[in-house]
Amino acid sequence: MNIEGIPYRTIWPAEDGVAVEIIDQTRLPHEFVTLRLENLHDAAIAIKNMLVRGAPLIGATAAYGVALAMSDKTSDAALEEACATLAATRPTAINLGWALARMRALLLPLPPGNRPRDAWRAAAALCDEDVKINRAIGEHGLQLIRAMLEAKGEPVNILTHCNAGWLATVDWGTALAPIYAAFDAGIPVHVWVDETRPRNQGASLTAWELLQHGVPHTVIADNTGGHLMQHGMVDMVIVGTDRTTACGDVCNKIGTYLKALAARDNQIPFYVALPGPTIDWTLENGVRDIPIEQRDAQEVTQIRGRTAEGELATVTLTPHGSPAANYAFDVTPARLVTGLITERGVCLASREGLLGLYPERKR
Amino acid sequence: MNIEGIPYRTIWPAEDGVAVEIIDQTRLPHEFVTLRLENLHDAAIAIKNMLVRGAPLIGATAAYGVALAMSDKTSDAALEEACATLAATRPTAINLGWALARMRALLLPLPPGNRPRDAWRAAAALCDEDVKINRAIGEHGLQLIRAMLEAKGEPVNILTHCNAGWLATVDWGTALAPIYAAFDAGIPVHVWVDETRPRNQGASLTAWELLQHGVPHTVIADNTGGHLMQHGMVDMVIVGTDRTTACGDVCNKIGTYLKALAARDNQIPFYVALPGPTIDWTLENGVRDIPIEQRDAQEVTQIRGRTAEGELATVTLTPHGSPAANYAFDVTPARLVTGLITERGVCLASREGLLGLYPERKR
Numbered sequence: 001m002n003i004e005g006i007p008y009r010t011i012w013p014a015e016d017g018v019a020v021e022i023i024d025q026t027r028l029p030h031e032f033v034t035l036r037l038e039n040l041h042d043a044a045i046a047i048k049n050m051l052v053r054g055a056p057l058i059g060a061t062a063a064y065g066v067a068l069a070m071s072d073k074t075s076d077a078a079l080e081e082a083c084a085t086l087a088a089t090r091p092t093a094i095n096l097g098w099a100l101a102r103m104r105a106l107l108l109p110l111p112p113g114n115r116p117r118d119a120w121r122a123a124a125a126l127c128d129e130d131v132k133i134n135r136a137i138g139e140h141g142l143q144l145i146r147a148m149l150e151a152k153g154e155p156v157n158i159l160t161h162c163n164a165g166w167l168a169t170v171d172w173g174t175a176l177a178p179i180y181a182a183f184d185a186g187i188p189v190h191v192w193v194d195e196t197r198p199r200n201q202g203a204s205l206t207a208w209e210l211l212q213h214g215v216p217h218t219v220i221a222d223n224t225g226g227h228l229m230q231h232g233m234v235d236m237v238i239v240g241t242d243r244t245t246a247c248g249d250v251c252n253k254i255g256t257y258l259k260a261l262a263a264r265d266n267q268i269p270f271y272v273a274l275p276g277p278t279i280d281w282t283l284e285n286g287v288r289d290i291p292i293e294q295r296d297a298q299e300v301t302q303i304r305g306r307t308a309e310g311e312l313a314t315v316t317l318t319p320h321g322s323p324a325a326n327y328a329f330d331v332t333p334a335r336l337v338t339g340l341i342t343e344r345g346v347c348l349a350s351r352e353g354l355l356g357l358y359p360e361r362k363r
Numbered sequence: 364m365n366i367e368g369i370p371y372r373t374i375w376p377a378e379d380g381v382a383v384e385i386i387d388q389t390r391l392p393h394e395f396v397t398l399r400l401e402n403l404h405d406a407a408i409a410i411k412n413m414l415v416r417g418a419p420l421i422g423a424t425a426a427y428g429v430a431l432a433m434s435d436k437t438s439d440a441a442l443e444e445a446c447a448t449l450a451a452t453r454p455t456a457i458n459l460g461w462a463l464a465r466m467r468a469l470l471l472p473l474p475p476g477n478r479p480r481d482a483w484r485a486a487a488a489l490c491d492e493d494v495k496i497n498r499a500i501g502e503h504g505l506q507l508i509r510a511m512l513e514a515k516g517e518p519v520n521i522l523t524h525c526n527a528g529w530l531a532t533v534d535w536g537t538a539l540a541p542i543y544a545a546f547d548a549g550i551p552v553h554v555w556v557d558e559t560r561p562r563n564q565g566a567s568l569t570a571w572e573l574l575q576h577g578v579p580h581t582v583i584a585d586n587t588g589g590h591l592m593q594h595g596m597v598d599m600v601i602v603g604t605d606r607t608t609a610c611g612d613v614c615n616k617i618g619t620y621l622k623a624l625a626a627r628d629n630q631i632p633f634y635v636a637l638p639g640p641t642i643d644w645t646l647e648n649g650v651r652d653i654p655i656e657q658r659d660a661q662e663v664t665q666i667r668g669r670t671a672e673g674e675l676a677t678v679t680l681t682p683h684g685s686p687a688a689n690y691a692f693d694v695t696p697a698r699l700v701t702g703l704i705t706e707r708g709v710c711l712a713s714r715e716g717l718l719g720l721y722p723e724r725k726r
Contacts, residue, residue: 028682029681029682029683029685030679030682193685195663195680195681196586197558197560197584197585197586200680203663203664203680203685204681204682207685208682208685210685211682211684217685217686218685218686218688219663219664219681219685219687219688220663220689220690221560221561221617221618221689222584222585222618223559223560223585223617223618223621224617224618224688224690224693226693227617227690227692227693227694230650230694253586254584254587254590255585255586255587257589257590257625258586258589258622258625259621261589261621261628262621262624287593287594292590300558300582300583300584302668303678304678305665305666305678305679305680306678306679307676307677307678307679313670313676314670314671315666315668315669315670315678316393316668316669317558317563317567317666318392318558318566318570319391319392319567319571319574320392322392322556322570322571322580322582323580323581323582324581324583326583327587327590327591329590330586330589330590
């Protein structure tokens with residue numbers, strides 16, 4: 001997507017061919033800074049300190065981390081060490097383990113001398129695959145937005161929660177891919193951006209990337225969506241997901257469930273955009289079976305922003321002595337989901353719907 | 364309620380009898396500072412700059428503002444000027460106009476020489492009435508909490524939104540009155556405190572007053588309540604309201620509707636505590652007929668807190684150039700409300716329910 005009119009991905013090989021470049025996402029939305037990752041250590045730090053975030057982008061960065069390691073030392077031991085180092089950066093990120101397993105399986109059988117070249121190629125291929133999946137999600141979701149425009153005859157208002165945009169992937173994003181596809185196709189869209197407390201990924205990342213690409217949008221407090229829906233100001237909701245069960249229950253950023261309830265109460269379609277690999281075919285009942293990560297309470301009691309002087313500062317919001325709790329995700333039951341937008345098409349949020357698109361999963 | 368073990372109201376006559384004292388609520392939860400209001404101007408500034416806030420407390424401060432004015436000049440012109448000055452501070456606050464009309468109607472017929480004494484008495488009486496109403500709300504709500512304890516046999520978890528506590532009234536509060544009554548009666552309670560973006564009245568005021576009175580509580584992001592309800596961690600919801608229609612629709616801080624939806628989806632009782640005077644008998648359909656105030660977008664894009672150095676600072680959360688919208692209230696339809704807790708008892712959120720408690724309103 002574009003930044004000040006120039007197309008970017010979130011990760012790309014440097015022109016000199018010996019490093020990888022990324023956007024330092026910890027400084028968004030206040031500063032746009034790109035950084036060079038020169039070696040394994042740089043890549044590990046970038047993931048660990050969340051300079052890059054979002055499951056697909058973490059996987060891509062890990063793959064390039066292996067490539068950087070291979071450019072330095074090509075032995076089996078070096079490969080194993082690279083994979084172990086990168087795996088330890090964010091233990092719960094599913095794509096991280098998947099990308100590392102793939103790199104290791106590809107490289108270990110090769111003669112060490114071939115490993116650098118093939119590692120770089122494999123990392124690039126992994127990125128291209130992510131882009132391809134997300135473009136396909138965008139194309140399928142675009143049809144839903146186009147149909148809404150045709151039914152309504154006015155600009156389409158779409159509400160989204162958290163950041164499932166291109167910054168979380170290599171390009172396009174998941175929930176935002178249909179919005180970018182619609183915007184690029186000339187369909188008038190406007191996005192209601194939930195700020196998404198406590199980490200404010202909506203106010204910082206989603207707003208920033210929509211702003212950069214030129215997509216009309218408005219930031220709102222997370223409390224606002226229900227009121228907007230009651231008054232006909234939202235035509236559809238599109239969110240991402242970290243994990244979808246085989247029955248279509250959707251685990252996503254905390255607060256997603258509340259928006260799904262409001263959408264249902266106001267007969268507004270609620271869509272979830274997801275790449276097929278995030279479907280967990282082993283789970284059925286998401287509310288019962290998906291463990292919900294509890295994060296540091298400081299994410300609730302404190303917040304970071306830009307002072308009038310332009311510096312980044314962290315301030316405390318709560319009284320000294322009041323405890324806080326920080327549940328990071330919730331589960332939206334399939335019954336509240338109008339449809340799942342995947343790279344293979346749109347389906348009902350049900351076992352039958354998902355198996356229709358992924359028939360190879362039938363036993 | 365207590366602050367560090369000492370009982371306080373939010374407004375009280377100074378010991379020397381020539382001024383009124385308040386808590387500067389703009390400095391909560393970071394600093395506890397009381398201020399003297401010496402004259403009409405001080406009272407007007409206290410309301411205008413939100414040193415005091417909450418409809419009942421605004422009314423009480425306006426009444427004392429008239430008393431302060433009468434201590435200075437007792438003429439008809441002085442009375443009219445005091446009422447006009449105070450009325451202009453927060454044009455939309457219903458209790459403000461009500462308190463001023465009451466003071467004016469009482470004082471205007473009196474000989475000017477009697478006005479100071481009677482104005483101070485009337486202001487004190489108005490405060491005592493507010494406390495009496497809120498205590499009665501507390502006693503009625505206490506029965507609901509006690510019943511929940513008896514049914515459950517474990518500490519009762521209550522979720523609340525925004526600040527409908529004693530800081531918004533003269534004492535006790537509305538939504539928090541049942542909680543204080545239960546706590547003081549030895550019933551084990553724990554309160555989930557929605558931080559209540561964008562103005563964070565939950566994280567700053569509700570958390571602070573519960574902390575000071577010693578009531579166990581946990582601050583959460585507004586996104587969290589649905590997840591807690593799905594997992595049996597909320598036994599009941601109690602919120603306040605700014606305006607209730609004759610049919611029981613409830614206008615309250617933005618986001619209340621989302622919690623009501625989640626409570627209904629999880630079969631959790633959702634109660635609204637209100638003093639009878641906040642019922643608007645002229646309105647029926649709240650979603651259709653109650654105008655929703657839009658406030659400055661800066662309340663969404665910026666936030667204020669305490670720096671590590673202990674200073675108060677405002678930081679910007681959104682990218683420069685991203686617009687924001689700030690709807691201050693929403694309406695929860697009566698169908699989602701389990702019961703209304705009033706000073707006269709608890710009733711269904713319906714015309715029949717309300718008329719059962721306020722039969723004088725039958726035509």
